[in-house]
Amino acid sequence: xxxxxxxxxxVEDRKWIQKYTLTVxxxxxxxxxxxxxxxxxxxxxxxxxxxRSSICGACAVRVNGNAELACEMLVDKLMKRYDTNTLTVxxxxxxxxxxxxxxxxxxxxxxxxxxxxxxxxxxxxxxxxGCKQSPEDxxxxxxxxxxxxxxxxxxxxxxxxxxxxxFLDPFVFxxxxxxxxxxxxxxxxxxxxxxxxxxxxxxxxxxxxxxxCPKDLDPxxxxxxxxxxxxxxxxxxxxxxKHAKAIYEDIEESGTLDESKLxxxxxxxxxxxxxxxxxxxxxxxxxxxxxxxHPVNPEISTIQKIVKTAEKEEE
Amino acid sequence: MGKRISRRSFIKGxxxxxxxxxxxxxxxxxxxxxPEAVKQGDAIYDVLIIGSGGAGMRAALAAAAxxxxxxxxxxxxxxxxxxxxxxxxxxxxxxxxxxxxxTVESHAFDTIKGGDYLSxxxxxxxFAERAGKNIYEMDFMGYPYNRQSDGSFHQRKMGGSxxxxxxxxxxxAGHAMVHTLFEQCLKNDIDxxxxxxxxxxxxxxxxxxxxxxMDMRSGNIMGIPAKTVLIATGGYGRAYWIRTSNxxxxxxxxxxxxxxxxxxxxxxxxxxxxxxGLAANGVLLSxxxxxxxxxxxxxxxxxxxxxxxxxKMELATRDIVxxxxxxxxxxxxxxxxxxxxxxxxxxxKIPPSRIQERLGQVYDLSRRFAGVDITKEPVLISxxxxxxxxxxxxxxFHTGATRIPAVFTxxxxxxxxxxxxxxxxxxxxxxxxxxxxxxxxGAAAYAKEHAYEGSQDVLSGACSxxxxxxxxxxxRTRIEGRTVPEIRDAMVDTMWFKVxxxxxxxxxxxxxxxLRALEQDYAHCxxxxxxxxxxxxxxxxxxxxNLLQIxxxxxxxxxARKESRGGHSRxxxxxxxxxxxxxxxxIFQENxxxxxxxxxxxxxxxxxxxxKY
Ligand SMILES: Cc1cc2nc3c(=O)[nH]c(=O)nc-3n(C[C@H](O)[C@H](O)[C@H](O)COP(=O)(O)OP(=O)(O)OC[C@H]3O[C@@H](n4cnc5c(N)ncnc54)[C@H](O)[C@@H]3O)c2cc1C
Ligand code: SF4
Ligand code: SF4
Ligand code: FES
Numbered sequence: 001x002x003x004x005x006x007x008x009x010x011v012e013d014r015k016w017i018q019k020y021t022l023t024v025x026x027x028x029x030x031x032x033x034x035x036x037x038x039x040x041x042x043x044x045x046x047x048x049x050x051x052r053s054s055i056c057g058a059c060a061v062r063v064n065g066n067a068e069l070a071c072e073m074l075v076d077k078l079m080k081r082y083d084t085n086t087l088t089v090x091x092x093x094x095x096x097x098x099x100x101x102x103x104x105x106x107x108x109x110x111x112x113x114x115x116x117x118x119x120x121x122x123x124x125x126x127x128x129x130g131c132k133q134s135p136e137d138x139x140x141x142x143x144x145x146x147x148x149x150x151x152x153x154x155x156x157x158x159x160x161x162x163x164x165x166x167f168l169d170p171f172v173f174x175x176x177x178x179x180x181x182x183x184x185x186x187x188x189x190x191x192x193x194x195x196x197x198x199x200x201x202x203x204x205x206x207x208x209x210x211x212x213c214p215k216d217l218d219p220x221x222x223x224x225x226x227x228x229x230x231x232x233x234x235x236x237x238x239x240x241x242k243h244a245k246a247i248y249e250d251i252e253e254s255g256t257l258d259e260s261k262l263x264x265x266x267x268x269x270x271x272x273x274x275x276x277x278x279x280x281x282x283x284x285x286x287x288x289x290x291x292x293x294h295p296v297n298p299e300i301s302t303i304q305k306i307v308k309t310a311e312k313e314e315e
Numbered sequence: 316m317g318k319r320i321s322r323r324s325f326i327k328g329x330x331x332x333x334x335x336x337x338x339x340x341x342x343x344x345x346x347x348x349x350p351e352a353v354k355q356g357d358a359i360y361d362v363l364i365i366g367s368g369g370a371g372m373r374a375a376l377a378a379a380a381x382x383x384x385x386x387x388x389x390x391x392x393x394x395x396x397x398x399x400x401x402x403x404x405x406x407x408x409x410x411x412x413x414x415x416x417x418t419v420e421s422h423a424f425d426t427i428k429g430g431d432y433l434s435x436x437x438x439x440x441x442f443a444e445r446a447g448k449n450i451y452e453m454d455f456m457g458y459p460y461n462r463q464s465d466g467s468f469h470q471r472k473m474g475g476s477x478x479x480x481x482x483x484x485x486x487x488a489g490h491a492m493v494h495t496l497f498e499q500c501l502k503n504d505i506d507x508x509x510x511x512x513x514x515x516x517x518x519x520x521x522x523x524x525x526x527x528x529m530d531m532r533s534g535n536i537m538g539i540p541a542k543t544v545l546i547a548t549g550g551y552g553r554a555y556w557i558r559t560s561n562x563x564x565x566x567x568x569x570x571x572x573x574x575x576x577x578x579x580x581x582x583x584x585x586x587x588x589x590x591x592g593l594a595a596n597g598v599l600l601s602x603x604x605x606x607x608x609x610x611x612x613x614x615x616x617x618x619x620x621x622x623x624x625x626x627k628m629e630l631a632t633r634d635i636v637x638x639x640x641x642x643x644x645x646x647x648x649x650x651x652x653x654x655x656x657x658x659x660x661x662x663x664k665i666p667p668s669r670i671q672e673r674l675g676q677v678y679d680l681s682r683r684f685a686g687v688d689i690t691k692e693p694v695l696i697s698x699x700x701x702x703x704x705x706x707x708x709x710x711x712f713h714t715g716a717t718r719i720p721a722v723f724t725x726x727x728x729x730x731x732x733x734x735x736x737x738x739x740x741x742x743x744x745x746x747x748x749x750x751x752x753x754x755x756x757g758a759a760a761y762a763k764e765h766a767y768e769g770s771q772d773v774l775s776g777a778c779s780x781x782x783x784x785x786x787x788x789x790x791r792t793r794i795e796g797r798t799v800p801e802i803r804d805a806m807v808d809t810m811w812f813k814v815x816x817x818x819x820x821x822x823x824x825x826x827x828x829x830l831r832a833l834e835q836d837y838a839h840c841x842x843x844x845x846x847x848x849x850x851x852x853x854x855x856x857x858x859x860x861n862l863l864q865i866x867x868x869x870x871x872x873x874x875a876r877k878e879s880r881g882g883h884s885r886x887x888x889x890x891x892x893x894x895x896x897x898x899x900x901x902i903f904q905e906n907x908x909x910x911x912x913x914x915x916x917x918x919x920x921x922x923x924x925x926x927k928y
Contacts, residue, residue, distance in 0.1 A: 011846055011848060012846060012847075012848050027595060027596075027683075027684055027685075027686070029683075038851075038852075039798070039800040040800075042843075043798070043799075043842065043843030043844050043852040044843065044844040044846065044852065046844075046849050046850075046851050046852075047851075048392065048396075048851070049563060050392055050396040050397070050400075050562040050563055050564055051396070051400065051401050051562045052562070052563070052598065053401065053598050053599075053676075053680060054679070055400055055401055055487065055490055055676070056392075056395070056396040056397070056400045056401065056562065057395065057396065058392060058393075058396045072683060074683070098532055098848065098849055099846075099848045099849040100849075102849050104532075105393050105509075106509075109501065109507075112501060113501050116502070117498045117501050117502065118456070118457060118498040118499055118501065118502035119456065119457025119498070121455050121457070125454075125455055126455065127451065127452045127455040128448070128451060128452075129451055130450070130451035130452075130454030130455055130467070130468070131454045131455060132465075132466030132467065133460075133462050133466055134462065134464075134466055135461075135462045135463065135464065137462075138459070138460070138461065138462045141459070142459055142461075142484075142485070145459035145484060145491060145494070146485075146487065146490075147494070148395075148400075148490065149393075149395050149494075175498075178459075179457075182457070182459075184454075184457070
């Protein structure tokens with residue numbers, strides 16, 4: 001059985017799609033396919049990899065529009081899933097591309113730094129005697145310690161596609177929740193404040209990150225937990241209002257959906273955004289009226305329908 | 316210059332200080348030459364660490380504790396992708412929290428015995444003394460340890476250990492360590508020089524100049540001046556290419572660079588074959604598989620370890636289990652043929668809930684690569700090259716120093732030596748922490764007392780040389796030579812079949828000749844990519860060149876060591892020979908030639924005994 005990979009190439013400002021055909025062997029991963037192409041057909045094809053056992057995060061790419069760990073995903077599985085002999089391989093979304101499938105991680109570190117990404121141990125703990133924590137407390141955050149920084153979650157994140165400046169990558173929220181939920185942490189509030197400032201409430205709750213995470217870490221769930229934690233730790237009472245407004249600003253932009261590339265795949269996306277009560281109040285008093293301002297979107301009727309339904313729900 | 320460098324934003328620390336020098340012509344981000352003279356920088360790194368595994372990052376934290384020192388970590392990938400990230404089972408250290416009967420002496424003894432008495436015992440004692448402290452310290456840094464009911468981290472018992480002393484996070488102990496250290500590095504604003512391949516450590520007229528490296532993204536070849544360089548580039552398992560558990564990056568780059576400076580490669584023949592790689596592709600199934608109770612069974616359904624290590628059975632040391640498996644396969648009691656032959660590892664006696672809880676990664680890997688659900692049926696495994704005991708000679712384990720002033724080393728690329736002829740499971744993560752810390756301190760102390768002695772002209776000269784080399788190598792055409800992967804695969808055939816689990820004089824001699832021939836091929840091999848932007852083909856070209864030199868040293872050491880000890884097993888000399896070989900091999904490289912010397916093993920209170928498990 002043969003597979004054709006249509007690979008999005010990008011080398012020194014030149015962009016093109018190149019097709020490579022090769023024979024699928026049993027157990028052949030996407031990474032093995034890429035490697036075989038590089039070694040036997042085209043040494044210029046570039047990608048990164050290191051562990052080939054899905055733990056280092058180096059090999060994430062987009063196949064047929066979905067982020068996958070190349071070293072983990074079997075080619076025949078994808079061929080079955082999409083019922084095709086041709087797969088499209090692209091670099092991850094929401095990253096700047098350096099070359100071919102290699103993306104630029106630099107800006108991401110600055111974003112991780114925003115949340116004060118290290119444990120601040122409680123005063124009773126020391127470097128000489130370590131910390132104490134019950135197995136139950138360990139269970140509360142252990143899942144989130146499994147993030148391999150592969151970037152799959154941000155690849156399809158709708159909020160990041162719309163605007164990265166006032167939001168973080170889903171994996172940064174995962175790290176934040178890991179710290180906030182860790183009973184050894186002296187000041188969860190500090191991480192939380194940082195996360196709120198960095199856009200926690202602007203998440204669209206579209207679940208793309210959760211769907212894409214190869215480690216099943218549920219970043220969207222982590223975001224929900226962080227939101228809940230802001231109430232528990234009473235971070236900024238008025239934040240609900242702020243967040244509603246923030247979401248509305250984004251929806252306002254999403255009135256021009258075509259340009260912003262925000263794709264309403266599911267009504268759930270807008271629904272969840274519109275569920276915020278404060279937003280409706282703002283809308284009712286006419287402060288926000290995204291639809292009227294941007295009547296350009298062919299999906300506008302869908303949006304209006306969703307808004308109507310949401311309004312009803314609100315009543 | 317400002318713009319060009321700011322695009323390489325992750326080295327902005329260096330850019331801000333203006334220390335990144337370059338010579339000859341320049342490439343922009345897009346790979347076009349910039350015939351622009353480059354301003355010379357005026358700042359110099361006090362400690363430049365090559366490698367961002369556990370050793371490199373721990374060293375960086377130690378060195379950067381001196382706020383007035385300029386410290387940076389260079390890595391050829393991004394910081395969190397290393398061999399350290401892949402470690403599974405745990406890190407050893409005596410704390411007594413799970414097993415109060417454990418002692419530092421016991422840890423030292425297990426290590427020495429496990430190493431088949433080739434360890435330097437003073438270094439091992441120092442190591443065992445400190446290893447436990449590291450576990451507490453990592454707890455304080457935020458390591459997500461699995462816990463026991465009293466709130467302490469839990470420790471599990473690993474192969475070759477007489478007590479439960481490996482602390483861990485699930486079956487991803489190294490991943491957790493790397494991310495914890497990385498968080499600390501971010502917190503402490505450590506400079507990373509990311510996605511830069513170190514090509515050479517430059518020293519001339521007895522003076523350390525700095526490091527020559529290629530920025531993968533722009534293709535720029537940079538000379539970075541440094542007062543001290545700390546080599547932490549990891550192991551050389553990729554000499555066995557697909558029959559290894561190591562990541563693609565474990566190509567011994569730092570060892571080769573160190574040898575060029577005159578540092579000997581100590582005990583290169585001591586390569587560890589892990590018994591439980593997937594027969595399909597060499598990927599490791601964790602040591603904790605056996606620790607949690609997985610059984611090894613041959614074609615006839617026999618638990619064959621009873622023949623080889625009746626007391627410890629599956630929990631005997633790696634070398635013994637790997638040799639047992641290789642023998643079973645050789646004598647026709649394996650399953651399958653050729654390079655993919657193996658024996659069964661059976662998990663079905665372990666409750667599925669415990670497999671899910673503690674062996675999740677093992678479960679996933681078996682499922683994916685071998686199509687086997689280990690809760691229901693056994694999976695085929697065979698030995699895989701796992702660890703490099705040999706490495707750059709460290710002359711002072713209190714400082715991480717080598718015999719070359721201002722050059723320090725730590726981690727798997729170094730040879731302290733504590734692992735001797737065979738490393739115990741979970742001793743390596745502790746090693747990288749203990750000696751990463753020590754070497755970071757050592758380099759920092761040296762940097763405080765010394766001025767930068769190098770010259771930027773020398774660095775520029777070295778850069779130009781590499782640039783020319785890049786151009787000439789990448790512009791070759793296919794007709795001229797074999798491809799880099801072809802040469803590499805031939806090298807691996809030689810290494811796996813002639814310098815593998817079992818070795819023998821005639822085959823080793825043949826291996827040596829084959830490697831010589833491959834070096835000839837390599838001299839005019841085909842790379843096939845001339846772009847300056849992220850040229851992984853050139854990167855691999857450099858790596859394979861390094862692996863050829865590493866392989867040569869392995870073979871040379873293996874030929875000279877006419878005995879069997881730990882990971883080095885000679886069919887023609889099946890016994891350990893303490894009279895002649897209670898010694899470390901030192902391989903020096905001089906003008907492409909390899910010279911062997913010996914150095915006595917340091918003994919303290921553990922007299923060599925026969926090793927039985
Ligand atoms: C699958 C697996 C499982 C393991 N399990 C365990 C375990 O359970 N317990 C245990 O104790 N040990 C284990 N080990 C061993 C342990 O992980 C390693 O020995 C140890 O982590 C080595 O750390 P290091 O910092 O020395 O090197 P590495 O982690 O290998 O890091 C080397 C660094 O150097 C960089 N580098 C290399 N060459 C260059 C260059 N030319 N230029 C720039 N940078 C370069 C790399 O990018 C990398 O950042 C395991 C190893 C593997 C592969
Ligand atoms: S749920 Fe939020 S973080 Fe996740 S992909 Fe959607 S917008 Fe992004
Ligand atoms: S959260 Fe998941 S998808 Fe995102 S970087 Fe971490 S492991 Fe990858
Ligand atoms: S290569 Fe490491 S996750 Fe795929």
